[in-house]
Amino acid sequence: MDTPKLKVRVFEIKEETPAVKSFKLVAVQGELPRFSGGAHITAYLPDKGNSIERHYSLIGDPKQNAFYKIAVRRSETSRGGSAYWHDRIRTGDAIEISYPKNHLPLSFEAKHHVFVAGGIGITPFMAMMAELSAAGTSFELHYAAASEEHCAFYEDIRRKYGKRARFYFSSKQQRMPTSVMWKQRIGTHVYFCGPEGMITQFRNAAVRYGYPSSSIHYELFSPPQTGPCHPFKAVLTKSNAILYVPANKSLLDVMLEHGINAAYSCKIGGCGSCEIEVEHGEVDHRDFFLSDHEKTTRNVMIPCVSRAKSDQLVIHL
Amino acid sequence: MVKTTYHILQSGTLMSRFFYIHAEIIQGELEKTTGRVHGFEINGIWLDHPATFVRLSGGPGQHVRLYTDLQACSEPETLLLRETKSGTVRFNSPSQTVTVHENKHRYLLLTDQTGILQSLPLLVALGRQGRLTEVYYFQDHDRESPNAFGKFVKSLSYPFHRIRELEESSFSRLLRKQTVDVQLLIVCDWDKYSRLLRLSRNLGYANEDIEGYFTGEKEERVFCARCYKIQKKLAEPEMTCRHCGTSLSVSKHYSPRIEAYLGYVSL
Amino acid sequence: MDQMSDVTAGKKIQDVPLLDRFPFPFTGDSYRYSNNSRALIPPVCIDITPEYEEEVIEKRRLLELYPERTYQSLPHTLAAQWEILDMLMNELSHIYPDYFSMDKRGDRYTFRNYLLNEEQTFKYGDLSTLPCEPLDFIGRHVQEDLIYLQQRDGDLYMDAGQLCFPANWSLAFDLGMSYLQFHSPVPIYSDSGLAEKVLRFLMRIEAGKPWTRLNWTINVGKRLDTSPETFGEWGRGKLALNEENVGHQVHLRTEDQRLFRISGSNGILFSIHTHLLPLEVLVENRSWAERFYRVLEDIPDPIAEYKGFITFKPLMIQYLQKYVKA
Numbered sequence: 001m002d003t004p005k006l007k008v009r010v011f012e013i014k015e016e017t018p019a020v021k022s023f024k025l026v027a028v029q030g031e032l033p034r035f036s037g038g039a040h041i042t043a044y045l046p047d048k049g050n051s052i053e054r055h056y057s058l059i060g061d062p063k064q065n066a067f068y069k070i071a072v073r074r075s076e077t078s079r080g081g082s083a084y085w086h087d088r089i090r091t092g093d094a095i096e097i098s099y100p101k102n103h104l105p106l107s108f109e110a111k112h113h114v115f116v117a118g119g120i121g122i123t124p125f126m127a128m129m130a131e132l133s134a135a136g137t138s139f140e141l142h143y144a145a146a147s148e149e150h151c152a153f154y155e156d157i158r159r160k161y162g163k164r165a166r167f168y169f170s171s172k173q174q175r176m177p178t179s180v181m182w183k184q185r186i187g188t189h190v191y192f193c194g195p196e197g198m199i200t201q202f203r204n205a206a207v208r209y210g211y212p213s214s215s216i217h218y219e220l221f222s223p224p225q226t227g228p229c230h231p232f233k234a235v236l237t238k239s240n241a242i243l244y245v246p247a248n249k250s251l252l253d254v255m256l257e258h259g260i261n262a263a264y265s266c267k268i269g270g271c272g273s274c275e276i277e278v279e280h281g282e283v284d285h286r287d288f289f290l291s292d293h294e295k296t297t298r299n300v301m302i303p304c305v306s307r308a309k310s311d312q313l314v315i316h317l
Numbered sequence: 318m319v320k321t322t323y324h325i326l327q328s329g330t331l332m333s334r335f336f337y338i339h340a341e342i343i344q345g346e347l348e349k350t351t352g353r354v355h356g357f358e359i360n361g362i363w364l365d366h367p368a369t370f371v372r373l374s375g376g377p378g379q380h381v382r383l384y385t386d387l388q389a390c391s392e393p394e395t396l397l398l399r400e401t402k403s404g405t406v407r408f409n410s411p412s413q414t415v416t417v418h419e420n421k422h423r424y425l426l427l428t429d430q431t432g433i434l435q436s437l438p439l440l441v442a443l444g445r446q447g448r449l450t451e452v453y454y455f456q457d458h459d460r461e462s463p464n465a466f467g468k469f470v471k472s473l474s475y476p477f478h479r480i481r482e483l484e485e486s487s488f489s490r491l492l493r494k495q496t497v498d499v500q501l502l503i504v505c506d507w508d509k510y511s512r513l514l515r516l517s518r519n520l521g522y523a524n525e526d527i528e529g530y531f532t533g534e535k536e537e538r539v540f541c542a543r544c545y546k547i548q549k550k551l552a553e554p555e556m557t558c559r560h561c562g563t564s565l566s567v568s569k570h571y572s573p574r575i576e577a578y579l580g581y582v583s584l
Numbered sequence: 585m586d587q588m589s590d591v592t593a594g595k596k597i598q599d600v601p602l603l604d605r606f607p608f609p610f611t612g613d614s615y616r617y618s619n620n621s622r623a624l625i626p627p628v629c630i631d632i633t634p635e636y637e638e639e640v641i642e643k644r645r646l647l648e649l650y651p652e653r654t655y656q657s658l659p660h661t662l663a664a665q666w667e668i669l670d671m672l673m674n675e676l677s678h679i680y681p682d683y684f685s686m687d688k689r690g691d692r693y694t695f696r697n698y699l700l701n702e703e704q705t706f707k708y709g710d711l712s713t714l715p716c717e718p719l720d721f722i723g724r725h726v727q728e729d730l731i732y733l734q735q736r737d738g739d740l741y742m743d744a745g746q747l748c749f750p751a752n753w754s755l756a757f758d759l760g761m762s763y764l765q766f767h768s769p770v771p772i773y774s775d776s777g778l779a780e781k782v783l784r785f786l787m788r789i790e791a792g793k794p795w796t797r798l799n800w801t802i803n804v805g806k807r808l809d810t811s812p813e814t815f816g817e818w819g820r821g822k823l824a825l826n827e828e829n830v831g832h833q834v835h836l837r838t839e840d841q842r843l844f845r846i847s848g849s850n851g852i853l854f855s856i857h858t859h860l861l862p863l864e865v866l867v868e869n870r871s872w873a874e875r876f877y878r879v880l881e882d883i884p885d886p887i888a889e890y891k892g893f894i895t896f897k898p899l900m901i902q903y904l905q906k907y908v909k910a
Contacts, residue, residue: 002623003792003793004627004792004793006792031674033791033792033847033848034667034847034848034849035847035848036847036848036849036850039847039850062848065848098790098792099790099791099792099793099845099847100791100847101790101791101847102847102850105735105736105850107736107737108660108734108736108737109518109521109523109736109737110521111520111521183496183497183498184496184497185493185494185495185496185497185521186492186493186495186496186497186499186520186521186522186526187497187520187521187522187523188497188521207420208420209420209422209497209498210418210420210421210422210497210498210499210500211420211497211498212418212523212524212525212526213525214523214524214525214737214738215497215523265788265790271788272784272788273788275784540757542754542757542812542813542815543813543816545652545756563816568769569768569769570757570768570769571765571768572757572758572760572761572765573760573761573765574759574760574761575757579754579757579812581812581815582812582813582815582816582819583815584815584816584819584820584823
C-alpha cells in the first residue's frame, strides 16, 4: 500500500520526566495538516536496515498546526521505537511520519467527558483537553502515575485545568478507583488510555455502572495480549496465493511480505482498516474493532492481530 | 409469523379493566422479554385487540403473562375472557418490544392514559427483578378519572408522579439531573413520545438509554419540495401542497431533523 | 469579492474537445451498484474545465436567487469550513498557478482568481472578513458542488453543503441526515448491505490518501440544475422525446466525485463535478456507444426507474443500436 508520508524535522527535545521525552516536529516544507484531539501519527523509524512503524498521539493544541508534539516514554522492553527516540534522535534530524489519523475522537453529543489516563496514556488527552477547554465544554481528568516526578505534564495540566484534573500517585499509595465514573451525569462519555489491564478494569466497571457501550471509548498503544499463537495457512482466492503464517507473525505481515496489496492502518486491531472477508474457516478474533455481534454474524476478520482456530482460512482477497 | 402456544394456568383482572392470563409455554419460543402484539388466540378464538406480554422466568418452564384492555373488547369477548380459566393461548411474534438493559440501575417509566396497557408488563418485569423504578404519568386532561393505575404503581412500592401536562422546560430539568445509570422507558401517544424522544436526546441521553414505543396513530408530515412548507400526511401518496398548490408524490424518504417525508413534485 | 485593480483580461482555459475529456463511467458491459472507489492519483480535488466561466456564473446566479436551496450549514461546521477553504485555496494556487494565487502573511490571506479577475483579502477564522461562510465562498470559485460530511459518534452526517447542480436530491431536506438516511431512496444500494459497507469504507478514509468514484444518470436537456425543487421545469423534457431529437436532447450525466479526509475536524469533503455529454456526441466514440448500449440492455428496472429514464430507455437503445457493430 502506498502510504503518503510527511517529512518533518525535530525542532525541540524536552525531558518531561526521567523516563519521558517530548519532541516538537516541524514540516520540512509547506504546512503541517491540521489534526483533531485524540489523533496520532505513525513514525517510520529506521531499525537495523528496515523501517518500523510506531504510533504516537499528538499532544499539542489542535488549534495550531505550526508544529506537532509527541511524547515518548523509554521502555525497558523497547521493540525499537522508544530506544530510537531517546538515544538516537537529535534536534535537526529529519524523519518521515504519516498524516494524522484519529481512532479516538471526542464524542460530539457528549455533555461531559471523563478522561482516565495511566502513565504515558495521558498523551491523547492533552490535545483533547486543549480542544474542550477552548470550547468551554465540561470535562475531568483522572491521571495515575508512579509519582509527581514521573508524572508527565503534571505542572502544565495543573496550571491549565486546575480542579478538573486529579492525580493518583502509586508511590503515595493512591489508587485510581473506577468509582470516579460512578453516578456521573447523563450524557457523560468515558475515555481510557494506558496499560491494557487498567483499560480492561475500567471498561468492565463502566458497563457495570450503566454506561451504554457507545459512551465508552479507549485506545491501546500496543496489540492486546490474547494468548499463545499457532501457525496457520491462509488461502487467498482472488490473489491465487497460499500463505503460511508462522506463530510469530500476523497474517497481515505475511500478506504484505508477499506483495499483496492489503490495506492497513493501526496494525494493533483497533481501526478496522485491514478488515478482510473470510470465505471458509474458523477465525480466532483478537481485535477490539469488531463488535461481538459482528464477530459472529459477519464473515470478516482483522488480519493484523486475528488468527485461525482451524488450520486454514480461506480469504476473499 | 411464528405463533407460540401457552397453557393457561391462571387468569384475572387488574384495576377492573385489564384482563390478564398467566400461562406456561408448551410450544415455540419467546425471545423477547416484553412487548406488544396485535391480537391473540384464546382456546381457538382469535381476538383482534392489542395485548402486551412479559416473559417470566422461575420454575422449570418459560412463563408468560398476557394483558389486554377489556374496555377495547366487545361484551361477548369480555364475557368469554372472564370465563376463561384454562386452555391454551397463542400469539405471534411481537410487533413492538422493549428491552430492559441489565446494567442500568434506575428506570424511569414515562407514560400516559394510552400507555397503561404497555406499562403493566414492564412494571411486572422490573418488579420481579427488584429494579428501582419511578413512574411519571402525563395526565391528558383535568377530568381524568381517579387514577387506578397510580394506586397499582404505588402498591408495587414505586414512586408515582402525576404530571399535569408535558411541558418541555420543566420536565427537562428532571431529565437533566439524572445520572448515567438511568434508563428511560417511554410508552405514550405519538405527540408526547416524539417530544420526549427529542428532548431526551438533546439532553444527552444515548440511543441505548431510551427504550419504548408510541401508542395509537402516528401523526406524519410532508415536506413540499417546491415551497419547503410542511403539512399533514394523508393516506394517499398523491396530494396537493396546501401552501403552493403543487402536485406532490409523497415518498418514503424521511428527515429526522424536519420530521417529515419528502413530497416530490409530480407532473 | 473585489475586482482587481490592475486591468488584466481574464485568463483563458485551453479548449479540449468534450469527447476527449469526458469521464465515461462504465468499465464493463453491465452496471450494478458497487464500491467503485479508487485511489485519487494525483490527489487533486478541483478540475478546471473549459466550461468554467459559464458554470461558475450559473452557480453564482442560483446561489443569489435561491440561497435556501443551494447552501445549507449547521453552526458547528465552521471550523471544518475554514479548513476546507484553506485546503482548496492551497490546491488551486499550486495546481493552477496561472488561474489562482494565494498569499499568506500569518493569518492574513489574499486570494486571487485570474479567470474572473477577482481578489479577496481575509483573516483565517474571522467570519466578518468574508462576504459569506467559508464553504460558500470557496465554492463560488469552482465548478464542483461541495458537501461536508461530519464524522461524529460513529456515523457520517451531511452537516454542510453548497449544492447548485444536484441530480434530483435536496440539500435543504437532507441536511443533518446520516449516510444511510440520505441514501435510503436509492434502490438496491440501500437495502443490500452495500451502503453499510461503503459507510465503513468512508469512515476509514485517511488524510493524504483521497479517493474518487464516478456516478452517472441521464439528463434530458443540457441543464445542470436538476433539483427536485424545479422538477416542474426540467421534468417534462422526457415527454417530448422522439427519434429525431433523442440524440440531441438526451445526455449522459457523469458525476466525478472526490473524497478527502479533513483532518482538523476529522470530517470528509465530498466534491461533485458534473459533466454532460449528449448522445449524438457520445456515439462518435464507437466503443463507448457499444458499451453504453450493452449497459442499457442489461440494466435492472429498479435502477433505470430510480435514475428516471425507464420510460425512454427503448428510445435510447434504438438510437445507440445504429452505431453498434452487428
